[in-house]
Amino acid sequence: MTALLLIPLLVPFAVPAAARRCLDRLAPAAALWALTLTVLVLAASAVAALGALVLTGLLKLPFLAGLGEFVRPLRTPSDLVVLPLAAAATGLLTLGAATLVRSALRQLRAFRAARTEADCRPVAGDLCVIESPRPDAYALPGRPHRIVVTTGMLRSLGADEREVLFAHERAHNAAGHHRFLVVAEFAAHCHPGLRPVRADIALAAERAADEAAAAVVGDRRLTARAIARAALAASSARSGRPDFAPAATTGPVPQRVAALLAAPRRRRRAAPWIALLLAACASVSAGTAATGVLAFHHEVEVAQGEEPR
Template identity: 40%
Template sequence: MSTVALAPAAALTVLSLTLAWRPPSLHPAWSARVLVVLSTTTALTVSTTVAFIAAVFIAGQLPAEAVAATSQGRLLLEHAPIPAYPGLLAIALLAVGAFCTIRLAYRWWRDLQTVRQHTSGISDHDQPIAMAVPGHHGGVLVSRGLLRLLTREQLQVVFRHEHAHLRHRHHLYGSVSAFAASIFPPLAWVHRSVRLALERWADEDAAATVGDRTLVAHTIAQVALASPKSSTSWHPALANSHVVQRVEALLSDAPSTNRVAGPALLSGAGVATSGVTSSAFQLNHVFLLLVL
């Protein structure tokens, strides 16, 4: 098997990690979209490449006559043999990815059941809690501790922030990014950048609505200092992550809306990464294996 087949996966991995480390200077709404596109295409390209390596390795370990009995087997034998180290590594990576994905899905299901016991509205918790609960019966969940902690103006900030998460369906962005990271663990860096961009997106929506960036920054900081880190991982919560970066951003000037640059970069990223992913499928004969 030629090392050229690994080039698309390597290129997308490097690009994704680079942009996670140094995100583009865009409004967080566009940064989140670009990063999700990159993480999705990277996870898809890497997973298909690793799966093909594992399939070729396994085919090389079986009797050639039995494998050559099918058209898919003959195609795999053309790329054999794969040395033991990369073959076993590919199988291990697939197993780890499958385990992490199943564990993530179970953890989200468990968290969702826990949170939806309160559905939306007011919880009796003394700790200050605010979160967006997606779904048909979801909404904004706040605690009595939060109501006692904040002023009326600060509560408006909280509800604007959480409604922004629900209105823009941020849980879908976070879910796709998290599953990409479970399939290919190095993408956890990208997932963290996506989470920051989503929180910054909701922060900017709240700031634009209430017209006071300093009030939003102070509200986030106050809730973060008064509440413990949430034990659930799937829901967007007001002060659950990247508080320092978000407060610093809110205390500076508002970002540009990027009405031209944002869509242009998103479209370019989509076209470029889909082209690289398609080339990976062709190099690894994924289409032929599925059709034959």
């Protein structure tokens, strides 16, 4: 049981290397879905495994075993193994929960401030222009979706480049990319091995919006130039947007520009194998976590005298 619960805690450390290859070999939208679903399964499996380890340690204590109406001791490996693992799992869960709550509160405050500012401004369709010399633009989720852009950003771009920027942000809103970024943030707080994948998911979202904008305007070179100029303009000022509000100016812009200027790639033979590798990681993690939790539940029932050994 204990060994099974350790596997979901080790698998996430193998994912960052596969995530980088996924971005190179899959289409941006496909990579975004593959990475997000993978980290969601891995994060949930890790939390389930940590929770089972914590409960295993707690039920080794006589007081809690009495509350559980145990008629025989809970069968586990040596206490020298179980109790340190339970203590470590408790610390990891507590730290992860604390950082997740702190991050969620900070992002919620930023979202409310951005939403309040956008709702107080006149809009033209989904476009909200804020009078500010600070160059900034981002896709603001909510009902209704908004494209928030400052006058400083509008002055930094030509008319055709503005259309690229608007198409990029509309692509974010249309595809609901903020949901992917929220999942990536959640997973990063659930397991330290998933933190590097957060940047990969953000890059995949930006690349997907880049490709969508290029398809709308029909000019990849113009799209690359607009993104580069917008990012250069925004680099001199800090944005007040929440982290889950995607923006054309974020991420490794030179890498995104190079991808737009390069000829569209043909499908590589390795692409299905990368997707299968991610699926295998998710399956192994979920399967071992579920099996370990069920084994723990069975041992509890045995200790309570409800099931035979």
